Amino acid sequence: MVILSRIYTKTGDAGTTALGDMSRTSKTDPRLVAYADTDEANCAIGEVVAGARSPEGREGLDDDVLALLTRIQNDLFDVGADLCAPLRPAYEYPPLRVQEQYVADLEAAIDVYNADLPALRSFVLPGGTLAAARLHTARTVVRRAERSTWEALERYGTEPVPVDDGPGGVSVLAAQYLNRLSDLLFVLSRHANREVGDVTWAPGGGRQEAPGRSDG
Known part of the structure; x- marks a missing residue:
């Protein structure tokens, strides 16, 4: 159980914060x-879920x-x-x-929701339904978290x-999870647009042909 009885502690006022093993590091x-x-x-995914309470934000988002x-x-x-x-050889309380x-669960979800989508023949613009646009926003934030x-x-x-020898390592599975999550959010954005269709990129805003195309 997590009990948050105090919201401010002042322990970070010098620009440091505690990690999960109670070692301290710069903010x-x-x-x-x-x-x-x-x-x-x-938070970005929370906006998608909260937005589903309105008809516009719900479009394309089923209960599943x-x-x-x-x-x-x-x-x-x-x-998080x-x-x-930090990765340690031993823990008093395993994190x-x-x-x-x-x-694996994310990969399975990608396969399920991608199965019935049409093949892409261009890059996709963030748009279509409001839910799809919000999912694209979430996707880009997840990509930043992965980086x-x-x-x-x-x-x-x-x-x-x-702990006495310095900072511990970082779990690579956390990065892999974020990578697959961004892929899933992309698929879900297309799934949310399945009734209206993908909004696709027009090179040069439609003012020029895509690279490699020729009428000759």
Whole structure:
């Protein structure tokens, strides 16, 4: 159980914050940036779910999609918990970690919702239904969270490090989860537009032909 009885602690007023193992780091640490971006991604998905309460925001989002997105919001808290806990050889209290099944579940969902979509013959613009546009916004935030996670991985690696020997590694499964999630959100945005069709890219805003095309 998590009990939040105090909202402000003043412990971060010097520009540092506590990680999951209670070690402290700068608020600009790539590890912290990664789970902060993951938190923002969760907020973007929350807008999709909350927007479904209106007819415009609900268009293209069936109950199964909303249930999936709600589960993903919970998963993203797990991702954040994983990212904020450096990899150590041993723990007094083992932290929550993203498991391979998390990634496999996303891949299965991608296969389900992509199965009936028409083949793409151009890049897709964020648009169509309001839900689809919001899903595209969420997708781009997830992509940023993934990039931040890879930056943390480049800084700290993936090896467990004893707490007295310095910062521990970062779980690569967290980055893989975010990668698959961005793919799923792209598929769900197209799924949300299945009645109206994809909004596709016109090179040059329609003022010129796509590269490689010729009338000759």
